[in-house]
Amino acid sequence: MMLTAAEENYLKAIYHLSDEGRKSVSTNDIAAEMKTKPASVSDMLRKLAEKEVINYRKYYGVNITPEGKKLALQTIRKHRLWEVFLVDKLNFAWDEVHEVAEELEHIQSPLLIQRLDAFLNYPKFDPHGDPIPDEFGDVRARPRIALNEMEINQAGQIVAVKDSSAAFLRYMDKVGAYIGARVKILDKVEFDGSVEILVDQKKSIFMSKDVASNILAIQS
Amino acid sequence: MMLTAAEENYLKAIYHLSDEGRKSVSTNDIAAEMKTKPASVSDMLRKLAEKEVINYRKYYGVNITPEGKKLALQTIRKHRLWEVFLVDKLNFAWDEVHEVAEELEHIQSPLLIQRLDAFLNYPKFDPHGDPIPDEFGDVRARPRIALNEMEINQAGQIVAVKDSSAAFLRYMDKVGAYIGARVKILDKVEFDGSVEILVDQKKSIFMSKDVASNILAIQS
DNA sequence: AAATAAAATTAGATATATCTAAAAAATAAT
DNA sequence: ATTATTTTTTAGATATATCTAATTTTATTT
Structure with a gap:
């Protein structure tokens, strides 16, 4: 098809x-x-x-249809692999890649994608933290990690909170963190385990280990 | 434009x-x-x-027109840079790259080409030995001569093929000739114009005038 | 249940890129 | 210098992808 x-x-x-x-x-x-x-x-x-x-x-x-889904996932796979290429190899900023990947994804060459995948070392997630389907259209369950367990400079995307009490959600709101936010670990304080994170590439926020351990992210 | x-x-x-x-x-x-x-x-x-x-x-x-020439050279530049990428980075054989490069060359993103050029270390020639125009359309051409036009005992290096059809490229591969090979003309048959050449100082191969005229070398 | 609003489809255009068949123009041959 | 041949162009189709405006169908309101 x-x-x-x-x-x-x-x-x-x-x-x-x-x-x-x-x-x-x-x-x-x-x-x-x-x-x-x-x-x-x-x-x-x-x-x-x-x-x-x-x-x-x-x-x-x-x-x-199932056939349609398979084809859609193939296109998504191509798009995300190209995004990884643009960011990892050509030093594009992760917010500059979408338009170009939108063009590149339509190149018709299974061999090209196979080789590109290998060249990029079979990445499982794109620079936005979205999973890259494999050649059969299977998408890997996204491994989640608490913010306090991420390494310095590691980027990711907030996907869930452990504690979803109103109080905690109000706190999230107040500091400008939210489900879907792109985050990057700027610093970790060894003494008390608190962390400094960059939200959406602009806002830096501090949080205690306790808070950070309640926020789950997927790593890019 | x-x-x-x-x-x-x-x-x-x-x-x-x-x-x-x-x-x-x-x-x-x-x-x-x-x-x-x-x-x-x-x-x-x-x-x-x-x-x-x-x-x-x-x-x-x-x-x-001059404007047309500039645009044509830009497209050629993109095509040849992608060919270098496919061969050098994705391990394509040099006879597998044309069709894919034919698609990739139409991606519209000056930044992409600029970054790709840098990533490939500003190559001056593509895998077929053809020169890559710079961003202003300037080409650094090497004077090339067909194997059948070289003199006996003249040495050189294969830099390009005129006919880059898959069939011809397979032939090249089969006889052990390739872009970059050191060659020396051992004999020329006056009767039919066929030539005998020494490849990489060890392998002697015989080829018809027709074939030899499709292989371009720079003279040492 | 009839009237109204919203959503979706069709009809008819436009633009790109291609084709076949017919016509026109340029070139070659007698 | 006509005639014949080749080359090139135009006229008219087809296919993709899009649009506006009109129509049809479904959903909502009174």
């Missing part, structure tokens, strides 16, 4: 939207995600349905 | 054909080079002329 670049982009969008717990994805949602018009989406859905990568019932939104 | 991938490919073809000593390049020549139909070429020439990258007088062929 061969998809055009546009089809790959739509399928990726549908995959991402499906992944947010919806039972089906609407035309308008896809249009918003793709920054395009609903009319264009309708046209494309017909094409994707013909290729059997989505199930499409007019006026009732779409579901991705 | 922004060109589409198709326009870049046509412009590159016109540049290459121009470089063969013609005063102007014909529609048929371009169609042959691009493996497309003359009618398609006519359409594209109109577009390229509108963008002022070629001078086009109907029925009389085209010339590339």
